[in-house]
Amino acid sequence: MAMVIDASRSPKTHEVFVKQYGRNIRIRGFLPWDQRLFTLDPVSLTHVMKHSNIYEKPWQSRDLITSLIGCGMLAAEGQVHKRQRRVATPAFSVQNMRALVPVVFAKGNELKDRWFSMIADAMTADAAESEKVAGAKIDVCHWVSRATFDVIGLAGFDYHFNAIQNETNDCTAWDVVKVYLPIIDVLFPSEKVLTVRRCHKVIERVAGRLIREKKTKISEAEKNGSTYQGKDLLSLLLKSNVAVDLPPQQRISDKDILHNINTFMFAGSDTSSLSITWTLLLLAKYPTIQTRLRKELLSISPAAPLESLTQEEVGSLYATIADLPYLENVVRESLRMIPPVHSSLRVATQDDDVPISSPVKLHMADGRAVEEMRSIRVSKGSFVHVPIEAFNLDREVWGPDGWQFNPDRWDNLPESVSSQPGLYNNILTFSAGPRSCIGMRFSIIEMKTFLYILLTNFVYSETTDKVGKANVVLTRPSRCLKWWDECDFCCSISFI
Numbered sequence: 001m002a003m004v005i006d007a008s009r010s011p012k013t014h015e016v017f018v019k020q021y022g023r024n025i026r027i028r029g030f031l032p033w034d035q036r037l038f039t040l041d042p043v044s045l046t047h048v049m050k051h052s053n054i055y056e057k058p059w060q061s062r063d064l065i066t067s068l069i070g071c072g073m074l075a076a077e078g079q080v081h082k083r084q085r086r087v088a089t090p091a092f093s094v095q096n097m098r099a100l101v102p103v104v105f106a107k108g109n110e111l112k113d114r115w116f117s118m119i120a121d122a123m124t125a126d127a128a129e130s131e132k133v134a135g136a137k138i139d140v141c142h143w144v145s146r147a148t149f150d151v152i153g154l155a156g157f158d159y160h161f162n163a164i165q166n167e168t169n170d171c172t173a174w175d176v177v178k179v180y181l182p183i184i185d186v187l188f189p190s191e192k193v194l195t196v197r198r199c200h201k202v203i204e205r206v207a208g209r210l211i212r213e214k215k216t217k218i219s220e221a222e223k224n225g226s227t228y229q230g231k232d233l234l235s236l237l238l239k240s241n242v243a244v245d246l247p248p249q250q251r252i253s254d255k256d257i258l259h260n261i262n263t264f265m266f267a268g269s270d271t272s273s274l275s276i277t278w279t280l281l282l283l284a285k286y287p288t289i290q291t292r293l294r295k296e297l298l299s300i301s302p303a304a305p306l307e308s309l310t311q312e313e314v315g316s317l318y319a320t321i322a323d324l325p326y327l328e329n330v331v332r333e334s335l336r337m338i339p340p341v342h343s344s345l346r347v348a349t350q351d352d353d354v355p356i357s358s359p360v361k362l363h364m365a366d367g368r369a370v371e372e373m374r375s376i377r378v379s380k381g382s383f384v385h386v387p388i389e390a391f392n393l394d395r396e397v398w399g400p401d402g403w404q405f406n407p408d409r410w411d412n413l414p415e416s417v418s419s420q421p422g423l424y425n426n427i428l429t430f431s432a433g434p435r436s437c438i439g440m441r442f443s444i445i446e447m448k449t450f451l452y453i454l455l456t457n458f459v460y461s462e463t464t465d466k467v468g469k470a471n472v473v474l475t476r477p478s479r480c481l482k483w484w485d486e487c488d489f490c491c492s493i494s495f496i
């Protein structure tokens with residue numbers, strides 16, 4: 001397990017496993033009876049992801065998510081999940097997502113202004129530096145994550161967190177133990193648990209009020225023969241939940257709506273900010289690609305400075321940005337190279353036969369082949385490891401340069417890519433099947449908009465720190481403390 005989930009060496013581990021044992025392997029989880037199927041076989045994985053009624057999320061992760069953000073779409077299973085997803089799907093339509101573009105632009109712009117002022121401060125503080133080059137060392141991850149949190153506050157429920165303006169946060173081994181023994185939190189609530197409980201109360205109070213206010217606006221508009229025009233996800237969910245074509249038994253409670261807004265905040269802000277951060281890091285590591293992308297982005301000339309554009313002008317500017325071919329390739333390539341969700345987990349709720357792409361022979365200990373198998377038996381209660389990153393970096397599929405950041409590959413993909421599972425361009429970054437990411441379109445808007453604003457205003461280069469990948473729920477950049485040749489990520493990526 002440690003080898004499989006350690007982001008600094010997982011690409012090499014995956015490749016060695018496949019070479020030595022094939023595309024379907026049994027690995028051991030945390031405990032001896034925790035047997036897991038690790039599959040890099042597109043046929044097997046597609047089967048698992050498609051049959052979400054058989055392969056559910058394990059209770060451990062569902063309980064953890066529920067205790068933090070409630071039982072929204074990320075944690076719910078069965079009919080509860082189906083109902084929630086049905087009500088939420090219209091809110092994420094192309095049209096509704098495009099309506100959120102001005103909010104994303106406004107926050108990208110605010111971040112740009114904040115960085116300009118930080119650079120100005122750094123230059124005044126260090127007059128000697130200012131003579132060299134106008135620049136500053138900025139913790140990109142920290143700041144972009146504050147900006148995407150602001151975006152989801154406004155886009156999610158029309159709420160101003162103002163995180164870019166007000167600055168003021170961690171998982172330990174003990175936290176992991178508590179996932180398996182939740183009674184510890186009940187008997188000995190720690191400071192963190194008490195904080196989470198206090199936050200729940202505040203969220204319930206504030207969000208409860210927001211839900212009541214929005215419902216009043218929706219029914220008042222109805223009485224006047226019009227429709228409430230709120231564009232945030234909360235308004236859209238509330239409207240979708242009362243739509244006349246939705247049978248009453250398919251509607252969800254206010255509590256479910258609240259849990260899903262929480263879920264969007266949790267699932268949608270860090271993931272997006274990490275993809276933006278990783279893209280900027282990759283561009284810093286590959287200056288020629290950065291220069292080429294900046295040239296493409298700078299070739300667009302907005303009608304006026306961004307802050308004075310009308311909503312329509314912002315919409316049409318975004319439409320132009322969305323169509324830029326090199327930006328599209330860079331976004332795809334970055335999402336392929338470093339998926340913020342490194343891997344996921346499912347548990348079989350019944351015995352099942354998982355199909356495999358090519359038959360395997362079972363061998364006796366003395367090497368005699370005894371049987372040819374066309375499927376693998378997964379018994380009830382077994383886990384299936386979903387190796388998102390491994391699918392994206394599989395060199396037998398993507399070609400020998402599959403570990404390199406090469407946006408041009410998207411203009412000429414190998415044939416083998418077309419059979420890879422994935423919601424987005426045959427990569428698994430947004431997962432696949434009925435439980436795949438509902439916010440994919442939203443995050444692409446965020447990525448392209450932020451990259452446009454941040455790359456047309458600044459140039460990025462690495463600092464002297466070595467940045468590695470660390471899996472802390474999501475794949476995050478961290479100062480790499482490994483020796484130079486121990487970390488596959490820093491080493492492979494810097495030497496390409």
Ligand code: HEM
Pocket residue numbers: 073074085263264265267268269271272275339340341344345428429430431434435436437438439440442443
């Ligand atoms: C780059 C950004 C993002 C990435 C890489 C990403 C990735 C993923 C992945 C891999 C899953 C499946 C999780 C699993 O099976 O364990 C997922 C599910 C989900 N994502 Fe995203 N996500 C992103 C942005 C967003 C945004 C912006 C939102 C909402 C505003 C969002 C909302 C959700 C929800 C609600 C689910 C659960 C869907 C379900 O189970 O029906 N995500 N995402």
